Amino acid sequence: MRAALVIPALLALSLPALAEDEPDFLPDDPPAMVEEAPPLSDATAEAPPPAEKPLKPAERRAEQLDILFAHLHRPGVQSDPVELKIWALWAASDSPTAEVLLQQAVRAIDDRAPAEALSILDRLVGAFPDYAEAWNKRATLYFMMKRYDQALQDIEKVLDLEPRHFGALAGKGVILERQKNYSAARAAFEQALAVNPNLEQVKAALKELDRMEQAI
Numbered sequence: 001m002r003a004a005l006v007i008p009a010l011l012a013l014s015l016p017a018l019a020e021d022e023p024d025f026l027p028d029d030p031p032a033m034v035e036e037a038p039p040l041s042d043a044t045a046e047a048p049p050p051a052e053k054p055l056k057p058a059e060r061r062a063e064q065l066d067i068l069f070a071h072l073h074r075p076g077v078q079s080d081p082v083e084l085k086i087w088a089l090w091a092a093s094d095s096p097t098a099e100v101l102l103q104q105a106v107r108a109i110d111d112r113a114p115a116e117a118l119s120i121l122d123r124l125v126g127a128f129p130d131y132a133e134a135w136n137k138r139a140t141l142y143f144m145m146k147r148y149d150q151a152l153q154d155i156e157k158v159l160d161l162e163p164r165h166f167g168a169l170a171g172k173g174v175i176l177e178r179q180k181n182y183s184a185a186r187a188a189f190e191q192a193l194a195v196n197p198n199l200e201q202v203k204a205a206l207k208e209l210d211r212m213e214q215a216i
Helices: 003-014 042-046 057-072 079-091 096-110 114-127 132-144 148-161 166-178 182-195 200-215
Strands: none
Touching: 057 079, 079 132, 096 114, 096 132, 114 132, 132 148, 132 166, 148 166, 166 182, 166 200, 182 200
8 A cells, every 4th residue: 555545544534524423332321210218317317428529521521532442442343433432522622612613614624725724723722722623623734734843733732632632643643754754653653553453544554654664
């Protein structure tokens, strides 16, 4: 396989469709149970157990991501629905405005309007600097514009916020390979496979690196 075939496939990692349905293995909130309580002694009645504090949305997303990444390492797993759910969680934000801006930027990229997409993403990362997927989309756009150094800077921001972002790691490997930094590219691809061992495009990229190194 030639690098020209591998790179577009890797680029697609950064712009997946968002999953609308959750995989069946994600746990639902347990149903409320109503039972007749036994009589309490005065001492017990005076000190009821404290109610559990509900998880914040970001905490719940982090919990779900831990479950999904564990499933990616199960032998024989069907990884596509798991990956789609991970991408959907990465795209989620506590701010509806941030999500809308991200969707607008993706549409502008799809419509081949890079200037419009960049303007939206600049606003997005400025207003929501902790939104990892905003940085990842801008890195993807910079890559498409062949502004590789800026793409790498945004990828490092993504990985600071979400170290398991296999799309950003794969993109980092592609850019470093284009810059002929083959050892660093290999390290990035291997890191991507460490968090998601089901990335066939990344495995193909590593084989291409092997072929290139043998030809030197």
